[in-house]
Amino acid sequence: MLAIEAVNLVKVFGSFKAVDGVTLKVEEGVIFGLLGPNGAGKSTTIRMILGLLKPTSGSIKVFGIDVEDDRSSVLKITGYMPQHFSLYEDLTVEENMRLYASLYGLNGRETEERILELLDEFMLKEFKGRLAGKLSGGMKQRLSLAVALLHRPRLLIVDEPTAGVDPPLRRYFWEKFRELKKRGVTILVTTHYMDEAENCDRIALMSKGKVAAEGSPLEIKRLAYGGDIIEMVVAGNPREVLKETAAKVLDFEENGSYSRVRLLVPDASEYLIPLTRELEAYNVKVVRAYPVSLSLEEAFIRLTTGDGVSS
Amino acid sequence: MMGALVALMIKDIKQLLRDPRSLLMVLLMPPAVMAMFVSGYGEERSEVPIIVVNLDEGAISWQLIELLRSSGSFKIVAYAPTMEAGIDLVRRGEAYAALIIPEGFSESVMKGYSTKIVTVLDAAYAMISELVWQAAVIMVQVFMKTASEMYGTFYIEVVRQTVYGPEVRSVDSFTSTILGVLLHLVPMSLIAVSISRERERKTFEQLIMAPVSGWQIVMGKFIAYALVTITDMVAVFGFAVYVLGVRVSGPPTVLILVSILLLLCSLSLGLLISAISRNQLQAYQAAIFFFIPSMLFSGFFMPVELLSPSTRAFGRVLPLYHFLRAFRNVQLRGWGFRDIVPECLSLLFETLIFLAAAIRLLKLRVD
Known part of the structure; x- marks a missing residue:
C-alpha cells in the first residue's frame, strides 16, 4: 500500500x-x-502533504x-516533527505530552502508559517537570519526536530533524528512525545533509521545486554516473585491452610498470570478478580491484547541474 | 558616522513599507479618527431632549417655550400634563430634563411679579444636566430681556431640582467609564494577540497537526481568558464599591452581570481580531484601532443622543454603548435587571456573532 501518494503538486507564492x-x-x-x-x-512539499498549506494544484492521499x-x-x-521546536515553552515536558495526548484522544490509561513509555524511551524521565523552554537543544528535539509519536502514528513526517544538531544526536535520531521502521512506521524525512540520506531506503532529490531524481541511494548514484565505478591497479599498460571489455574507461594513469584505471560498469558487484578474469585471460595482471564508493553529494551535484542525467 | 545613520534610517523605512497592514493602520489611524470625530461631533450641536410641563393657562408661557424650541439647545420630545408625569419621563430616561412652567406664570409676568420655572435634571448624567441648566438660565435671561419690553419688568427665578440626585460625584459617574476601558480595551487586546502569538512562536503549526477543530481552539481560549479576567473584574468591582465607596443605587449583582457580559463580548471581539491577524503587532494595533470609535461614539464622552444621526446609528451597535447604558441606569438610577434586559441581550448576541465569525475565519493553515 502507498503511505503517501502525491500527484503533480504545485504551490505558487x-x-x-x-x-x-x-x-x-x-x-x-x-x-x-x-x-x-x-x-x-522540501518543506513546502511536506506542509502540503500535512494539509498545513493548500496546494495550488495537485492531489495528495x-x-x-x-x-x-x-x-x-x-x-x-x-x-509530525517540525523543523523548529514548536511545543509550548511555558509548559513542562509532561504537560506538553499530556496536552497532546488529550488532543489525540488518548484515554486516561493510555495516556499514563504512553507518557511513561516515551519519557523512558527518549530519556526525558528526570526532566519531566522542567519547562520545555529550559531544555537543551537536544532534549527539545527528543521531546518533539516523543510528542509526534504519542498516538502511535503509521506515518511519521520529520522536517530537517538534524539541522543544527550535534553528531551523537544525529546518529541517535537515525537509529530511532530505523527502529521505528522495524515497528512498521513509514517515515518521510527531509534533510539537506546528503551523508545522512544513505540511511534512507528511497530518496527523492529536489531542486528548484522539482524532483530531479528518485530511487534508492544506489540507484541515484548509478543514475548520476551512468553506473558503478571500479578502480583497478594492473601491471603494464593494458589500455588497448580494456577497450575490448564491457567497461568504459574513465581515467587511466600510468605509473612506472603499473597503471591505475577507473572503469565505469553497470553494476560493480556483478562485474568486478568477471572483469578481473577477463583481463587475466588477456594476460593482464590485476594487482588490486575494488568498487569505489561514491557520495550522494557528488551525485546530487551531477544530477542537478545536468552532467550525468543525459549519459 | 552619518553613513551608518542613513543606512539604518533607510532600513527602517524599508521595514515599515514592507509590512503594509501595520503601516496602513498606523497611517490610517489619525485621519480616520479625525474623520470619525468630525462626523460625530463636528456638525451643528445636536439638541438635548427635554420634556416641557406647561401648567400655565396664559399666552406668555408659549412665547418662552417657542424661544426654547428655536434656541438650538433643546429638543422638546414631549409635553407632559402634570409635574409628576414630567418627572417620571425623566426618571425613565426619555429626556435629560423637564422644564416646568407653573400655574399663573403669564399672569405673574404681566403683573410684574416674580415667578419661577423649575428644571428637573437627571443627575445620573451630570455633564448633560449641567448643560441643560446653563442653557435654561441663559434662555430665561434672554426671555426676560425681550419680554420686559412688552410687559414691563418682572423676574423669573430658575429653580434647580434633580432626579437620581441630589448630586452625582465625579467618582460615581466615572465608574462606568473606567470600567468600560478596563472591561473592553484590556481583555480585547490581551486575547487579540493570543492566536497570532502562537503563529509567531510556531506552536500553532504543531497544534493544528493534532486533530483539533477551529471551534475548539477559539472556545478553549475564550473560556480560559474569561475565567481569568472575570476573577480580576470582580476584584476591580469590589475595590471600587467597598474601598473607593462608589455609589451603587441598583443591585450590585446586576452590575456584575452587565460587566461580565461586556467582558465576554470584548473577549470574543478580540478573538475575532486574533483569528484574522498575521502577527501580534497587527492584532494589538487592530484592537486599539477598534477601541477609538468605541470610545468616541458609545456614550463614553457624550450621550449617543447628541451625536449626528449616522454616527448615532453606528454608536448603537458598539458593545460599549449597551454596557454604558445598562451600567449607568443600574448604578446611578437604581434600575433593576428587568430594565436592562435589552442591553444584556444585545451584548450576548454580539458575543455570539463575534465568536461565530472568529471560528469561521480562523484558518488552520500556516500560509
Missing part, C-alpha cells in the same frame, strides 16, 4: 513557484528521504485518504 509539479509515491514501511538544498521546496477531503482522519495516523 505570488509569482514564485516553490513547488513545480512534484509527484511522490512513498511505499508503506520505508524510510523515504526528501533531499535538496535549502529553498528546493495518505494511506488512501484524501488530505483535502478528510484531513482529520489523516492527522490521526500521522505524526
